[in-house]
Amino acid sequence: MADSTADGVERRLPTDEARELLALVRDIARREIAPHAAEEEAAGRFPRELFALLSRSGLLGLPYDPEYGGGGQPYEVYLQVLEELAAARLTVGLGASVHTLSCHALAGFGTDEQRAAHLPAMLGGGLLGAYCLSEPSAGSDAAALRTRAVREADGDWVIDGTKAWITHGGIADFCTVMARTGGPGARGITAFLVPGDAPGLSAAPPERKMGMKGSPTAQLHFDGVRVADDRRLGAEGQGFAIALDALDSGRLGIAACAVGLARAALDEAVSYARERRQFGRPIADFQGLRFLLADMATQVEAGRALYLEAARLRDEGRAFGRCAAMAKLFCTDAAMRVTTDAVQVLGGYGYTADFPVERYLREAKMLQIVEGTNQIQRVVIARHLVGPESR
Incomplete structure (x- = not known):
């Protein structure tokens, strides 16, 4: 259909x-x-x-x-x-x-x-969530996180530490939090569901970002946050596996958002090219610009095809991690190229806040970083191809 x-x-x-x-x-x-x-x-x-x-x-x-x-x-x-x-x-x-x-x-x-x-x-129910994995000293190396949850005699857990780069930080109603409950490395991490208004949970002032200014990103501080054991998700030590499972799907979300952003930039560029006249005719008549628009449209369509291929693998219950990493990598890089080219199509106007393409360009940069930088996506893809790195 x-x-x-x-x-x-x-x-x-x-x-x-x-x-x-x-x-x-x-x-x-x-x-x-x-x-x-x-x-x-x-x-x-x-x-x-x-x-x-x-x-x-x-x-x-x-x-x-x-x-x-x-x-x-x-x-x-x-x-x-x-x-x-x-x-x-x-x-x-x-x-x-x-x-x-x-x-x-x-x-x-x-x-x-x-x-x-x-x-x-x-x-x-109108609630809004936050996903708390990254920390000031544990971004790409998420298994090195230091936020710790200690089990008390009554069975409750007490969480201490700081999470960083948290979307919806300070406004979320609940947080899925990865905290260390055991020894070093991935096997010592457990997942918890923490209420956003839990005593001891506070947010730093939002980060001052180059784009996405309407979306708050902030550090979250856990200072003796008490969580009942019935808010532990999965088994003790399973948290990192849960986090990776979530990120495979989350990367597809970022890929789809990147295609949406690129599409918006393309639409703005096409509309401008049809209306803007130079040398007595619309600039869309000039071959150099037409080729640029054609390349932009191809990037959008290719990105959508890739994220949908990964989605269909997921829906069929088949392995999709490699394709998800490819989709996140390709779609976000494509968004960066398409938004940059959209600014070029608009010329000087594209560099002003009177048109949205300068905002799209600033927003696209962020998509190459979140939920695993594009360098990390290349690491993931290469591991699927040739196995883990030699130690």
């Missing part, structure tokens, strides 16, 4: 329900997101009320089990929803992806009792 987008491209969707869902998302994006994006990003405002709307609309739990309030949608559909949200405003698309990532540990590794107790509110 095909679905025509605004630019005439036919997309394959698996069901009528999926087609209707994407139409709903495009309507929300057109009416509620895009008109306010430039103003709110310039002011550094996070659209919390919009996320409440997305939650009520069932768009923050799409890939999860309907039994717990999820949408029961395959990743093939969920990722195309993220692309639409990100095309309207990256803060929204990325925020939805991070929220989904924050629910992954509970949905995939929690007990039935834990899922019944917490997941409905997380998926459709």
Whole structure:
């Protein structure tokens, strides 16, 4: 089943329900997101009320089990929803992806009792999540994290440490936190579900970023945060495996957001090229610019094809980690190229805040870094090809 987008491209969707869902998302994006994006990003405002709307609309739990309030949608559909949200405003698309990532540990590794107790509110109750893995001294080397959880005599856990680069830091209602409960290395890490208002949990001032100013990114400080054992997710020492499992899926979310951002830049460039006249005719008539636009469009379409291939592997229950790393690498690099070229198409106007492409360029850079830098993606891909590095 095909679905025509605004630019005439036919997309394959698996069901009528999926087609209707994407139409709903495009309507929300057109009416509620895009008109306010430039103003709110310039002011550094996070659209919390919009996320409440997305939650009520069932768009923050799409890939999860309907039994717990999820949408029961395959990743093939969920990722195309993220692309639409990100095309309207990256803060929204990325925020939805991070929220989904924050629910992954509970949905995939929690007990039935834990899922019944917490997941409905997380998926459709207006809550917003944060995913807490990175630390000031443990970014790409996440297994070196130092935040520690110590079990007390009464069975509760007490968490101390600092997490860094946390999307929704300071505003999240719940946090999925990886903390060290054992010895050094990956096997000593355990996952916990921590309430956002837990005593002892505080946020540093948001980072001052070059882009994504409407999306708060902050360090989170855990100072004697007490968590009951029934908020431990999975077995002790399983946390790093849970984190990696989540990141494979999360990288697909970043890839889809990157394609949405690149598509927005392409659309702006095409529109400008059709309207801007030089030497008595539209600049879209000049072959050099036409070739540039053609290359930009090819990057967008290739990126979408790659993330959808990874999504379909995931939906079929097949190994998709290598393809997910490729999708994250290619799509985010493509977003950087396409947004850079969009600025070039607009010339001097592209360098001003009067047009959105300069913002798209600043936002694209971030996508090459989050949820595993693109250098890390190359490491992952190479390991699949030729095995781990010699020691």
